[in-house]
Amino acid sequence: MTSSPTTTPRRLPGVDGVWVxxxxxxxxFCVLFGSFMHDRRTDPALFETARHALNxxxxxxxxxxLLTSSWFVALAVAAAKREDMPGVTRFLLGxxxxxxxxxxxxxxxxxxKFVSGITPATNQFFMxxxxxxxxxxxxxxxxxxxxIALWVKSRRVTAAGGMRRxxxxxxxxxxxxxLLWIFLFPLLYLTR
Numbered sequence: 001m002t003s004s005p006t007t008t009p010r011r012l013p014g015v016d017g018v019w020v021x022x023x024x025x026x027x028x029f030c031v032l033f034g035s036f037m038h039d040r041r042t043d044p045a046l047f048e049t050a051r052h053a054l055n056x057x058x059x060x061x062x063x064x065x066l067l068t069s070s071w072f073v074a075l076a077v078a079a080a081k082r083e084d085m086p087g088v089t090r091f092l093l094g095x096x097x098x099x100x101x102x103x104x105x106x107x108x109x110x111x112x113k114f115v116s117g118i119t120p121a122t123n124q125f126f127m128x129x130x131x132x133x134x135x136x137x138x139x140x141x142x143x144x145x146x147x148i149a150l151w152v153k154s155r156r157v158t159a160a161g162g163m164r165r166x167x168x169x170x171x172x173x174x175x176x177x178x179l180l181w182i183f184l185f186p187l188l189y190l191t192r
Contacts, residue, residue: 013077013168022176025139029180032135033187036128040191043124048192050125053118058109059189062102063181066140069098070178073147073171080160080167088160088167092151095174099144106137129188136184139177146170 040047072094079087113119113126120130150170153163160167 013172015165015169018169018172022172025176025180029135029183032132033183036132036187039124039128046123047125050123050129051189051191053113053116054129054189055109055112056189058105059185062105063185065098065102065105066178066181069095069102070175072098073174076150077167077171080164083160085154085158085160089151089154092147092154096144096147096151099140099147099174102140103137103144106133106140132184132188136177136180139180143170143174143177147174 072091076088076091076095079085079091110130118126120127147170150163150167153166154160157163
């Protein structure tokens with residue numbers, strides 16, 4: 001009788017509940033994106049004119065910031081798998097700081113809009129712009145808070161085993177936040 005090698009069953013990263021949240025968020029944003037595109041088709045001239053009031057450099061910089069942040073978080077997960085706690089701590093701090101940088105960038109962009117008289121009440125495009133980016137920003141705030149909580153925890157533990165599932169859950173959520181922005185940036189700033 002030959003023995004078969006034992007294999008570890010494959011699983012989704014993190015805890016199962018986080019995937020329910022991720023799935024619900026993805027569905028909610030798909031509905032919002034579809035509603036935006038429907039409204040855009042009803043008045044394409046207004047949406048195109050209003051789009052030109054956005055600074056696509058902000059959108060591009062925000063994209064780079066979030067991609068960098070996701071990269072840091074992915075490195076933190078990889079470091080946790082190697083039980084490299086100094087690496088986990090360092091990369092989580094990088095993820096947190098870049099998340100914070102995204103929030104600062106959005107605050108500057110929003111301030112510029114408000115100073116120039118652009119608000120959600122300006123027109124349908126800006127109602128969608130502030131709604132979509134505002135909901136996304138709330139996700140960034142929540143994710144950044146979770147990253148700093150993980151960073152604090154990582155400084156107190158000597159092994160990643162006890163925090164690895166929580167880290168994977170936060171990382172999965174953070175990658176969703178990044179993915180949503182990858183759709184939001186071209187949808188709002190670039191689509192003609």
